[in-house]
Amino acid sequence: MAEASVQQAHVHAPPESFIRKNVFSLDHKTIGKQYYGLALVAVFTGMALSWLMRFHLAWPNAKIAGLELLSKAGAPGGVITPEYYLSLLTMHGTLMVFFVLTNAPFAGFGNYFLPIQIGAEDMAFPRFNMMSFWVTFVAFLVLFTAFFIPDGPPTSGWTAYAPLSAVGSDAGPGLGWGQNLWAISISLFCIGQLLGSLNFISTTLDLRAKGMTLMRMPICTWAWFITSCIGLLAFAVLLPACLLLILDRMAGTSFFIPAGLVLSDRLQNHAGGSPLLWQHLFWFFGHPEVYIAILPAMGIVSHVLITSMRKPLLSAKVIIYSMMSIGFLSWMVWGHHMFVSGMNPFSSLLFSFPTLTITIPATIMTLIWLGSLYGANLQITSASLFALGFVSMFVSGGVSGFFLAQPSIDIYLHATYFVVGHFHMVMGVAAIFGILSGTYFWFPKMSGRMMNETLGKLHFWITFVGTYCIFMPFHYLGMAGNVRRYSSFVDDFMAPLLPLHKFITIAALITGAGQFIFLYNLIHSRFRGKPAPQNPWNGTSLEWSIPSPPPWNNFGGKHPVVYHDSYQYGLKGSKGDYVMQDSPEQIVTE
């Protein structure tokens, strides 16, 4: 009786009402799509902000029609003020890093596909999962509100360096309630991600189908699992940091604010705080955050490349071990963001070594991708093109990391566009390429319809060429000494660089416009696309063993049994050149 009652406790029925099905849904697939949708809103907002910034950088005195309506003080007569430029920069960074690069590849795709790929019906804690999204959604609304308050959005950057972020409205526009909203939003975001990570870890450990050993999990499942381990610890550090920041701002404490600060002719009533403490806490989260963005993309890209190559990678295991070592090393390198902070130079040296070491697993992975491509009969689809684009961006952006990892070189380059170019390519655009690759690959499964491949390829070439045109010149600007975070470069030694800025801006406008092709493709295909078969790419993992889109309980109440490793390609199987993970056929090597 006791056993029976235990069983009954774990059964919950399908939802009936519209709200339960589509809004406050417990279904991991709906939650995954909600995360993806939120990321979509955030990415187009963030992109619009970058357009405004780029336009202002190229034509500092040109008026932008309608901008005055958004902020009278920030853009009087439609011309962006230096302070408002910083506001746009802060919101761009915060939206992109938190609400796009964390939400889409990790929370979005991870939520949708992790349970399916391990043969589970749902996440371990569906209620926490729903809470995780809705807390994140509120975090987004709180941040977004900053655009519409009199104070305006904060100006302290996505890194919110103290004491600027900690002292309050005396420090300038956006640093009163704007910064409060930022701190509250990011605290909420941390809670959402902690709940999400908890779910991912428990689900992976406990809910794997029969036969699904850890090493049989697809590479992207591994990537989400490792990412959730990183996220669990990283957001557990950012949350306390944000709480201390809120206390400094609202309760008069002095965790981050030193003595003797005079702002707006007022001596600040704080003493003894350490601005470096914020940087340490922030970057202890911040560097692992880079891997929270990039690891899922690495997983997605490996998954897509293998399926498109129709053969396994040289070594999937080495990819998994490399991701693990990247995850491990990510905790030892945060100080490389602080070479110019006034930290002890010996510390810089200590942070430099693991930073250079982390390039080893990254290089191993790149070599495995490239080496596996050798001799492969790669099927060129939008998904595989974006996967190749990811590898390209990751290499191009990663190479500049070798320079920046060395304190002596970083001191010259740190406050310049070189760093902006580096991180946009290696974690920003590369992760976006991973997301796009995943979108073209999994859209048929998620919606039951195919995306338009011609538009997809057009979208790829515009994006691929466009992002190189935008971010490669950043490196030259940096080497020429073009400082970052300035709103214009008209009256000083940087004026000769203005033509390059104009080129970049035009490239950014075109590349950004190209993204609307993707948006159109996404929406149009959702309603008018060709119906998708169950397994359009002849994949082997469990998501392809169920209908497109999957039923509410994924496997129709059956419990899948897994017989094989995740990538059995290049064989003579009963269905073609592959054997699915849940197929009981035996593989005989001759």
Place this chain on the structure above:
Amino acid sequence: MTMSTTTFPPAPAQAPPLPPEGNAIRVSVMAKSRPPDASRSGIWVAIFAITMSFAAFTSALFVRQGSGDWTHLVVPPLLYVNTAVLLMSSFTLEMSHRVIARGLAGEASALRSSLRWVFVTLALGLTFVAGQYLAWRKLAAQGLYLATNPNSSFFYVFTGMHALHVLGGITALVYVIRRLTGSRDVFRRSTFDSTAIYWHFMGGLWLYLLFVIRMRL
């Protein structure tokens, strides 16, 4: 290069596992089910994250301590009483833990006893939080508020964050009580186990914080 071929194994192939049987269960095909153990790993993962958070607070303390304005704070003796209360509550929850299995198996007296001990635990937990609140009042009476000096700031942050987590544990205890007193058909043993693990962790965490407060603040 070796070429692999596939063959199907001779019948009977491994049959897919059947859904759990039992006349008290009505598992419809359109229902989701999950094994009862997920919350057990979940609670350890949560404990890991909470530990990390308090490690972050502690490292903030070590960095902040380096500034010139670090002072000394006399710990209110009430804190030791509160510590005893919290440790005792761990003991009482274990008393409940010992008989819960028999209680769930249908032994009415064991269930009553188990429930009684959970109530005692809940009372002790609430007493602890109230005691912490009194300790804050005592500090405030000395003119030591959140922003008075770095030591008092950290004191309030440590005790406040811990109390918040204890309140989470109290919510879990209330949930357990509701489940035990209500229809037991939906009581999950792992819920009780996870609550107990969390509750003991709160005791351990408090001992650590008390040590830090005593030695560093």
